Amino acid sequence: MANIFRRSLVPKQVFPYPDVLSLEQKESTCSLIGPFERFFSEINDAAQSDESGKVDEKILSALWELGAFALQVPPNFGGLGLNNTQYGRLCEIVGANDLGLGITIGAHQSIGFKGILLYGTPEQKEKYLPKVSTEHVYAAFALTEPSSGSDAGSIRSRAVKSDDKKYYVLNGSKIWISNGGIADIMTVFAQTELVDLKTGEKKDKVTAFIVERSFGGVTNGPPEKKMGIKASNTAEVYFEDVKIPIENILGKEGDGFKVAMNILNNGRFGMGATLSGTMKKCIEIATSHANNRVQFGQKLKNYGSIQEKLAQMSILQYATESMAFTISQNMDNGSQDYHLEAAISKIYASESAWYVCDEAIQILGGMGFMVEAGLERVLRDLRIFRIFEGTNDILRLFIALTGIQYAGSHLKELQSAFKNPSANLGLIFKEASKRAASKVGLGGCDLSSHVAPELQPYAKKTEECIDLFGQSVEVLLLRYNKNIVNEQFILNLLANAAIDIYSMVVTQSRSSRALNLNLPTAQHEVYLTKALTIQASERAMKNITTATSRRHQNLTEKFSIIARTVCEKDGVYSTGVIEV
Amino acid sequence: MARVLVGVKRVIDYAVKVRVKPDKTGVVTQGVKHSMNPFDEIAVEEAVKMKEKKLATEVIAVSVGPAQSAEVIRTAMAMGADRGVHVDVPQAEYELLQPIHISKILAKLALDEKADLVILGKQAIDDDANQTAQMTAAVLDWPQGTFCNKIEKTDAGLTITREIDGGLETIKTKIPAVLSADLRLNTPRYATLPNIMKAKKKPLKKVTAKDLGVDTTPRIDVISVEDPPVRQAGATVADVDALVAKLKEGGHI
Numbered sequence: 012m013a014n015i016f017r018r019s020l021v022p023k024q025v026f027p028y029p030d031v032l033s034l035e036q037k038e039s040t041c042s043l044i045g046p047f048e049r050f051f052s053e054i055n056d057a058a059q060s061d062e063s064g065k066v067d068e069k070i071l072s073a074l075w076e077l078g079a080f081a082l083q084v085p086p087n088f089g090g091l092g093l094n095n096t097q098y099g100r101l102c103e104i105v106g107a108n109d110l111g112l113g114i115t116i117g118a119h120q121s122i123g124f125k126g127i128l129l130y131g132t133p134e135q136k137e138k139y140l141p142k143v144s145t146e147h148v149y150a151a152f153a154l155t156e157p158s159s160g161s162d163a164g165s166i167r168s169r170a171v172k173s174d175d176k177k178y179y180v181l182n183g184s185k186i187w188i189s190n191g192g193i194a195d196i197m198t199v200f201a202q203t204e205l206v207d208l209k210t211g212e213k214k215d216k217v218t219a220f221i222v223e224r225s226f227g228g229v230t231n232g233p234p235e236k237k238m239g240i241k242a243s244n245t246a247e248v249y250f251e252d253v254k255i256p257i258e259n260i261l262g263k264e265g266d267g268f269k270v271a272m273n274i275l276n277n278g279r280f281g282m283g284a285t286l287s288g289t290m291k292k293c294i295e296i297a298t299s300h301a302n303n304r305v306q307f308g309q310k311l312k313n314y315g316s317i318q319e320k321l322a323q324m325s326i327l328q329y330a331t332e333s334m335a336f337t338i339s340q341n342m343d344n345g346s347q348d349y350h351l352e353a354a355i356s357k358i359y360a361s362e363s364a365w366y367v368c369d370e371a372i373q374i375l376g377g378m379g380f381m382v383e384a385g386l387e388r389v390l391r392d393l394r395i396f397r398i399f400e401g402t403n404d405i406l407r408l409f410i411a412l413t414g415i416q417y418a419g420s421h422l423k424e425l426q427s428a429f430k431n432p433s434a435n436l437g438l439i440f441k442e443a444s445k446r447a448a449s450k451v452g453l454g455g456c457d458l459s460s461h462v463a464p465e466l467q468p469y470a471k472k473t474e475e476c477i478d479l480f481g482q483s484v485e486v487l488l489l490r491y492n493k494n495i496v497n498e499q500f501i502l503n504l505l506a507n508a509a510i511d512i513y514s515m516v517v518t519q520s521r522s523s524r525a526l527n528l529n530l531p532t533a534q535h536e537v538y539l540t541k542a543l544t545i546q547a548s549e550r551a552m553k554n555i556t557t558a559t560s561r562r563h564q565n566l567t568e569k570f571s572i573i574a575r576t577v578c579e580k581d582g583v584y585s586t587g588v589i590e591v
Numbered sequence: 592m593a594r595v596l597v598g599v600k601r602v603i604d605y606a607v608k609v610r611v612k613p614d615k616t617g618v619v620t621q622g623v624k625h626s627m628n629p630f631d632e633i634a635v636e637e638a639v640k641m642k643e644k645k646l647a648t649e650v651i652a653v654s655v656g657p658a659q660s661a662e663v664i665r666t667a668m669a670m671g672a673d674r675g676v677h678v679d680v681p682q683a684e685y686e687l688l689q690p691i692h693i694s695k696i697l698a699k700l701a702l703d704e705k706a707d708l709v710i711l712g713k714q715a716i717d718d719d720a721n722q723t724a725q726m727t728a729a730v731l732d733w734p735q736g737t738f739c740n741k742i743e744k745t746d747a748g749l750t751i752t753r754e755i756d757g758g759l760e761t762i763k764t765k766i767p768a769v770l771s772a773d774l775r776l777n778t779p780r781y782a783t784l785p786n787i788m789k790a791k792k793k794p795l796k797k798v799t800a801k802d803l804g805v806d807t808t809p810r811i812d813v814i815s816v817e818d819p820p821v822r823q824a825g826a827t828v829a830d831v832d833a834l835v836a837k838l839k840e841g842g843h844i
Contacts, residue, residue: 039791042665045626046782078784091784531622 012351015477015512016414016484024352025516026461028333028524029340032096040097047104050077057109060242061388064234066112072147074112080119081144083128088140095339099284103332106288110392111242113285118189118243119143121278122400123150126198126219129277130262130270135221139196151194153185153222153248154271161405164268168201168250170218172257179203179260181220181228181253191246192231195224198261198274199250205265217267221259228253239391275400279353280342282396283335286364289389290328293364296386297321297371300378311374320370322542327363329539333517334359351413354406355513358506361396361403368393410509411502415495418481419488458516463523469541472548473515476555480508483555490559500567504558511551515544593707593766595638595647597672598697599654600628601663602717615815617686627663630712632670632779633772637742638710639671640777646744649673651704655693657682661795668790669782675795676700680807687809692800694726699803701731706767713738713771724771734764738773 012024032040051057054073060066074080082098084090093101105113124143127135142148159165168183181201185191203218222229232247262270301311301321311317334356341349368390372379379386397403458470484505487495495501522540525533557563576584603609604624612619627635641647652667654660655678664675678696680688701709709731714721728735736742740759741752748765754773782790800807828834838844 038662039788042662042669042787043784045624045666046669046784046787049781073781076783077781082784086785086788089785091788 012355012509012513013348013414013417015480015509016418017481022458022461024341024346024348025337025520026458026523027527028517028520029337029344030524031094031340031343036094036097040093040100043091043097043101044104046077047079047101048108050074050079051104051108055109055112057111057242058382058385058388060109060111061392062241064236064241065244066115066242070112071115074116075145075147079116081140082120084120084140084144088136089144090140094343095280096336096343099281099335099339102281102284103288103291106285107292108288109242110285110289110389111240114189114240114243117278117281117285118152119150119194121281122152122274123190123194123198124196125274125278126152126261126270127221129273130219131221132258134258135261139221143196148196149190149194151188151190151197151248152274153188153191153197153199155185155187156183157186161402163200163271164217166200166202166217168199170201170203170220170255172203173254177257179220179255179257181222181250181255184247184249186247187235187245188231188248189243189245191248192234192244197222197224197229197248200267200271201250203264203267216265217271218264219261219267219270220255221261222250222253222255226253226255237395239388239394276350276353277342279357279400280335280338280349282400283331283356283360284339286360286393286396287328287332287335289364289393290324290331290367293368293371293386293389294321294324294328296384297324297374300375317374320374324367324370326539326543326546327367329521329536330514330518330543331356331360331363333521334513337517337520351410351509352513354401354410355510357401358397358403358406358410359510359514361393364396365390365393407503407506408499410506412496414505414509415484415488415502418484419495458519461523462519463526463537465526465537466519466523466540466544469515469544469548470519472544473512473519476508476512476515476548476551479552479555480505480512483559486559500563500570501558504554504563508551508554508558511547511554515547515551518543593641593647594649594651594705595641595708595710596651596653596697596701596704596706597631597634597638597667598693598709598711598723599631599635599652599663599667600712600715600717601625601654601656601660602628602715605629605716611816611818615817616813617816625659625662627666628712628715628717629779630714630716630772630774631663631667632712633774633776634710634712634770635667635670635672636777636779637739637770637772638708639780641708641742642671642673644744647708651676651706653678653697653700655688655696655800656680656685661797664795665787665790666782668793668795669787670780671786672793674793676704677795677797678803679797679799684807684809687811687813688807689810690720690722690726691810692805692807693723694730695805696800696803697723697727698730699805701727701767703803708766709733709769711769711771713773724769728769731767731769734768735770736762736764736768737771739770739776740773741776742770 050073055070060070078091081090082093082101084092086092105116124139127139131139143150154163154166156166156168158167168181168185170179170181172179181199183201185199199220199222200217201220202215204213205216206213228251230249230251235245237245298321301317304311334352338349338352338356341352368386372386372390375384375386378384382388401409458474459467462470487501491498518540522533522536525536602625603618603620604626607624610619635652638647638650642650650672652664652672652675654664657680661677664677668675697709709727711724711727713724724737725735736749736751736753738754739751740754743750745763748763749768751762751764751770753760753762754775828837835844
């Protein structure tokens with residue numbers, strides 16, 4: 012994807028649509044679907060957990076028996092050993108049924124102990140993976156602090172090495188930790204002092220640790236009261252003189268930030284798969300209502316307003332699912348280069364799911380507003396997805412800056428701007444730029460050989476977007492040079508265009524595959540793709556043109572002035588019309 | 592100590608709304624969710640429980656049908672069956688297969704595998720035939736205990752509580768025997784995901800009806816499969832007189 016910032020696209024990650032699972036893997040994944048769905052329909056009770064603010068012990072215990080807490084742990088440690096694509100398929104089922112429970116499961120394995128899977132030493136894996144897989148021991152990921160949200164590099168928790176160098180002593184506190192109140196094993200990030208071997212200079216760097224509650228000094232606050240995902244436990248976690256043995260460092264000393272970012276990047280695709288399932292369920296509920304409800308003598312399904320909603324919802328679901336499984340399969344293919352795509356899919360999935368659930372409620376009207384319809388809980392649960400695991404706002408900047416940095420890697424001055432932490436948004440982009448800088452190659456963009464004949468005119472539209480996108484990035488780089496990193500109004504437009512472009516290529520690829528395989532749904536998938544491409548290409552073109560236009564500058568200048576005044580006045584600044 | 596043979600049939604899932612094919616030759620099965628016949632799940636559960644109580648030495652799950660039938664054998668093995676036998680029958684032939692064929696196949700397998708007990712679901716939820724257990728017992732000339740509500744091991748053999756119209760009946764039987772499971776016999780366990788993965792390593796033998804020397808020539812022709820008639824819309828009448836007139840007109844009074 013980063014290549015679109017250079018007027019090109021490397022097709023092999025998207026075309027043909029990836030197909031990584033062997034027939035046997037597909038069969039075994041399908042054999043898991045039935046029992047997994049059955050758990051949700053027969054044992055789980057999402058509404059009850061939402062109301063009581065916790066998951067019943069019996070349900071959790073059944074979930075452990077089911078094996079749902081260790082889907083990706085290798086079988087020799089007691090897990091199921093699923094790859095990302097297989098895991099994603101099960102995430103869809105979780106998303107369709109209970110997002111709150113999904114957080115409990117996800118905080119445990121998608122981030123809680125993922126670090127041990129990715130960076131753990133053989134001894135750490137041996138010691139901890141069986142516990143978190145089968146022994147009902149919960150895991151959590153503790154990064155966020157009161158003064159450190161999006162800017163994760165600024166954490167204040169500190170671990171000091173003991174004089175005998177055998178352990179670290181950790182002090183600090185973390186907030187909003189999912190599973191924070193129930194986890195006995197945590198991946199914790201803290202500042203440690205590192206001495207530069209060359210210069211002898213002392214410097215603070217983040218290090219990741221595996222912390223057991225049993226080390227002592229680990230306590231937590233009461234469960235937080237939240238808007239949604241109430242079934243999951245969220246709490247503050249405090250560390251007071253916690254003695255961590257030196258062998259519990261996760262990854263290398265001082266590499267903690269990289270560890271944190273890679274855990275989050277690695278888990279991000281799962282959100283797309285999960286929310287694709289949520290959208291499926293919302294569409295199912297809305298469709299059933301539209302098929303049966305009669306008003307003004309007609310079924311709702313016959314009205315254009317409802318048709319538009321149902322079509323739009325289906326398009327968004329299709330694109331979200333297409334992205335999630337493009338990325339999961341690229342990851343399974345061994346690609347290390349999926350961070351941009353994963354960020355795009357997280358934004359796309361969380362915003363689409365919000366829209367789809369909201370429209371489902373709208374189709375049901377007053378009934379949708381009632382708890383009984385089962386949609387209001389989903390809407391509340393969905394809200395957090397645009398915020399956590401990297402807010403969509405930060406991820407948009409991440410997308411734009413990673414791409415621009417890649418496009419402008421020949422500009423020395425820009426490179427140094429990226430290297431100077433004070434001039435950018437912090438370490439996130441330093442990490443991103445390291446990755447992107449290693450890429451090479453310029454190429455044209457020709458999708459025609461990859462896309463089914465029926466979709467050629469649509470692929471053409473996408474090519475035009477990619478071409479104009481690359482041109483605009485060049486124009487912007489010339490205009491702003493290194494200062495582009497501070498132009499957030501423009502960066503957001505570029506990010507949105509990149510998201511639209513990605514949605515077009517993945518759906519074109521997937522529906523071409525459907526046509527090739529002659530799937531019964533192929534024609535419908537083609538319609539979804541065509542409709543999406545019409546919308547996304549128009550929107551992308553507009554965003555790209557706006558990004559370089561003076562008129563837009565005129566608008567954003569006004570935004571800045573208004574916002575500055577509102578902030579100065581601590582709120583709305585206008586005189587009420589009847590005030591005297 | 593006994594070896595138990597359990598029959599498992601792959602059927603359209605109970606939650607699926609069944610649709611008739613446009614050409615009226617049958618129902619739509621492609622792209623439709625299938626699962627193990629619920630009564631067969633109960634049969635598997637009973638056999639696995641027997642093994643856990645050390646009343647059985649081995650549980651063998653058998654399914655007759657096309658390639659996909661192996662799925663339900665895997666499920667049975669994930670629930671605790673030790674191994675499986677898949678009697679492969681091509682889809683076209685399978686559609687015309689009747690309880691008489693299945694019972695001959697099961698009887699032959701029961702003898703080949705030296706089974707002491709055959710436990711089947713009392714009926715499959717797709718064709719609702721409710722004949723296979725009875726016929727299998729007849730082919731083997733073994734005693735039968737159908738519609739089991741409770742199965743207990745007693746010295747001479749088994750004491751079985753049967754669900755019959757109007758109540759429960761208790762019978763005693765020797766083994767070998769053929770049993771059929773009713774709804775209240777037990778609550779089947781869930782196949783957990785780790786057990787599903789492990790079940791892939793359990794042996795699954797594939798044979799054909801021909802290997803077993805069973806003739807599966809169809810004995811029936813399907814003339815037509817139709818949807819149940821759609822309920823006619825009702826009408827409202829203004830008063831009692833109009834209602835009486837309508838009823839008379841319809842020949843109801």
